[in-house]
Amino acid sequence: MTTTTPAPPPASTRRGLHCDLAPGSSSHLLTALPLELLVFVIDNLDRVEDIAALALTNRRLYSAANRLLYRQAAQCHDARPLAWAANRGLVSTLSLALAAGVDPNHEFVEHLSADEWERVSAGARADAAAGRPKELWAMWDFNNRPKTDAKWSPEPEPADDATEHAVTPAPSSTAAPSPRPPAGSDLDSVVSSEEDLSHRSDATPATETSPTPTPDSVTRRYYAIHLAARGGHNEILEMLVRHGARVNVSSQRFCACTPLYGLLNALEHPEPDADRPLWSPLHAAICHSHTETAKLLLSHKASAMMETLGDPSDAQIHNVDVGYGATALHHAAGMGLTDLVRYILDCKIQTDINAQDHNTLTPFYFAYAHRRWTTTVPLLLALGADIECAIKMYIPYTAITPLGEACRLGDFSVADRLVDLGADVTNGFLALTSGGCLTPLHMCCMRSAQPAGVPQDKGDDDAARGQARMRTIEKLIARGARLDAQDCFGSTPLMAARQACNTFALEALSIAGVEDDGEAEGRGEKTEVKKKTKGAPADAEAHAPAAASAPPPSS
Numbered sequence: 001m002t003t004t005t006p007a008p009p010p011a012s013t014r015r016g017l018h019c020d021l022a023p024g025s026s027s028h029l030l031t032a033l034p035l036e037l038l039v040f041v042i043d044n045l046d047r048v049e050d051i052a053a054l055a056l057t058n059r060r061l062y063s064a065a066n067r068l069l070y071r072q073a074a075q076c077h078d079a080r081p082l083a084w085a086a087n088r089g090l091v092s093t094l095s096l097a098l099a100a101g102v103d104p105n106h107e108f109v110e111h112l113s114a115d116e117w118e119r120v121s122a123g124a125r126a127d128a129a130a131g132r133p134k135e136l137w138a139m140w141d142f143n144n145r146p147k148t149d150a151k152w153s154p155e156p157e158p159a160d161d162a163t164e165h166a167v168t169p170a171p172s173s174t175a176a177p178s179p180r181p182p183a184g185s186d187l188d189s190v191v192s193s194e195e196d197l198s199h200r201s202d203a204t205p206a207t208e209t210s211p212t213p214t215p216d217s218v219t220r221r222y223y224a225i226h227l228a229a230r231g232g233h234n235e236i237l238e239m240l241v242r243h244g245a246r247v248n249v250s251s252q253r254f255c256a257c258t259p260l261y262g263l264l265n266a267l268e269h270p271e272p273d274a275d276r277p278l279w280s281p282l283h284a285a286i287c288h289s290h291t292e293t294a295k296l297l298l299s300h301k302a303s304a305m306m307e308t309l310g311d312p313s314d315a316q317i318h319n320v321d322v323g324y325g326a327t328a329l330h331h332a333a334g335m336g337l338t339d340l341v342r343y344i345l346d347c348k349i350q351t352d353i354n355a356q357d358h359n360t361l362t363p364f365y366f367a368y369a370h371r372r373w374t375t376t377v378p379l380l381l382a383l384g385a386d387i388e389c390a391i392k393m394y395i396p397y398t399a400i401t402p403l404g405e406a407c408r409l410g411d412f413s414v415a416d417r418l419v420d421l422g423a424d425v426t427n428g429f430l431a432l433t434s435g436g437c438l439t440p441l442h443m444c445c446m447r448s449a450q451p452a453g454v455p456q457d458k459g460d461d462d463a464a465r466g467q468a469r470m471r472t473i474e475k476l477i478a479r480g481a482r483l484d485a486q487d488c489f490g491s492t493p494l495m496a497a498r499q500a501c502n503t504f505a506l507e508a509l510s511i512a513g514v515e516d517d518g519e520a521e522g523r524g525e526k527t528e529v530k531k532k533t534k535g536a537p538a539d540a541e542a543h544a545p546a547a548a549s550a551p552p553p554s555s
Contacts, residue, residue, distance in 0.1 A: 069081075108221065225245045248301075257279065257287050262392075280303065286332055336370065401428055444505060466503070
């Protein structure tokens, strides 16, 4: 029998077969398939990232694979398209994800380096304590991730708009500690959308969103609505809410903000759990200064309470509509958002201008603590806020006013501002049970407060700081501070200055006419004032406040 040798395949087919063996060139063969077969092939891909990579190959494959990508993500409960869209404000991407059935209330759970989290949290606390402007920090730079053998790549770009729809992470780089982003940065923080899943079994759908936790990691939780609120993506937020996204959901370690505890409290007696707030989307909007986004959330009945209590892994926590801690008015005041403060009060979302949070802090205290001298500080005072808003101290049954705190911290420029704004110069550290107190003048004559565990050095002023101390003491005396005022134990400002060996305070008191008589002090006698300072009140010799039973702050 005669055997017929089959003819060789056409050149184009041979090129296609050859290209099928060449990495990155198989699309030439796939593109030649009818659309029905192409969809059949894509339908048999189990991993979302494989479909995403195929969609980015060329225009035809993008057209065939992109919608299947979102359908497969929804079926695998993989919400990366949702996070990608919410984080970047991509409306069409979000539309495709929601149309495919991706849950708008999907909770993203990630595990992060505990050391990195602590480093950034400490930086955020230091910024708050120093009154520095809040950084628009997105928590984590996921471009600094370990390099892997295989990764997704957005090249080549199949179409002008393809990169908006395809969920593709940026290439990873060599592992290194992520540097602190500069002020104003808003780095991507969707770990699930940038995670390399290529080493998982082909038979396992990509449903996990984060690596397995380790003893050196901490857990991070958030929702797409947090991403939209943080970025100020109002159209994205509206779409999420229309599709059933909840506005009163909590997050964990989504941003580096910590609850304000009082500046002096935080310095001398920091709370051990101050780095674990469970913030709402409204907080994310306010802390990144997105006033219109905050208004939008409030119009959708977001709770003015922005923190919840309990275990963040408990699903019930995320259904709590009434929260805990500081309110929207507190945070708007702290961020200097005058328009939002007016909106909250005008719409009667909150009506008490002096509302206290769980730490007894008021909106004015938040504004003062964040140094909003040209924005919310004057606005709140004009609206009737109390400048004497004493907050509870870590010492039981004591409190301190903003002016007293500024003097105790040695923030003399802040103290001067508060005096100019009308703060009572006789009202400082208060013993609540007896009414006795340390006056701001006493605290200017003491050594400035030091962080917990730091020795209280007696000579804590250089020339510039000493001159600032003297100017504040002069201002306090000129505004009516009593030179013979006594604290809980009968000590005068002069005694406090002598005990602290505070030469600058002693000089300021001497200029004011106070006689430094060591023998009289040792006998507990009243400080003698040789001359009356300009501007001192006529009743300067009136009796001193009653002695207090509680001890003063450490000096």
